[in-house]
């Protein structure tokens with residue numbers, strides 16, 4: 001059994017991917033070829049925003065908007081402690097300070113009340129200037145954007161949506177990618193929409209930001225690539241990745257539906273065994289992960305492994321306890337909700353092609369291990 005079965009998906013679209021690759025081999029524009037523009041247009045329309053910029057990774061997709069905001073030393077950016085390292089890494093790379101916030105115990109996303117407390121604390125300490133918030137849509141469920149935008153407005157902060165796990169999700173009918181002025185997603189192969197390498201995309205409704213992103217993506221270029229008007233990066237996506245994504249987009253909406261069915265089946269089969277994910281009624285999750293809680297997870301994980309069922313732990317160590325961030329001075333018990341969940345969480349196989357029989361076997365194994 002696969003944790004994520006990319007081969008089952010490839011079987012459906014292999015012809016389209018090969019045709020896309022052949023076109024690129026023929027025209028030879030390997031970087032920023034015509035497929036990139038086509039993909040940007042298609043995904044911007046899917047998300048419902050005017051502008052999309054294809055980039056080299058989700059990490060670059062988070063970094064580049066922060067560069068536009070001229071984030072640097074002395075600036076505080078607020079984010080969840082329970083996320084992948086990249087969310088906070090980009091803040092620190094620019095010399096700014098990541099200010100971590102605990103999570104909501106139901107959704108595992110940033111807790112808006114604690115966010116406001118953290119902002120007020122930073123203001124009263126007078127050491128850092130609050131500049132922005134990066135909410136993360138963990139495991140595919142959008143964060144509480146209504147509450148976050150109210151806070152952002154009150155304290156004059158920008159919001160950058162980390163939609164790296166939530167492409168395909170929605171909140172109150174709005175797609176992930178359209179829930180903040182700027183949003184970043186990732187096409188790492190294991191993501192709901194994944195390419196066959198690294199890739200990412202930035203979405204925005206702001207033309208000026210869009211134009212700046214195009215420049216930053218190619219070393220801060222001006223009218224051409226040998227005129228540099230700002231410091232940028234090599235943040236380009238290659239055409240082959242765009243061809244994979246274009247082929248996958250043909251079946252993506254259907255796959256998001258299939259993910260709902262797989263998650264629904266897990267919810268039923270697991271009732272009364274482990275704590276199942278809670279998706280709020282205004283949200284449709286992209287189900288990047290199906291993550292459950294159990295205080296004695298190790299015994300369950302081992303039983304599953306013995307029965308050929310792979311699992312993963314996202315995330316065993318919250319960011320405030322990571323060695324990379326010791327300089328920030330956090331310690332144990334600073335964020336009790338995240339720490340408790342990090343100690344109990346594990347993820348089950350999740351992909352659109354998981355068969356009901358496989359799910360029954362997984363859930364029966366979990367039951368028998370208790």
Ligand SMILES: Cc1ncc(COP(=O)(O)O)c(C=O)c1O
Pocket residue numbers: 057058059060083084086087136162164165185186187188198199200
């Ligand atoms: C929440 C989150 N942020 C950022 C990233 C970074 O994306 P990438 O691996 O494409 O750089 C990822 C995924 O890996 C992620 O899950």
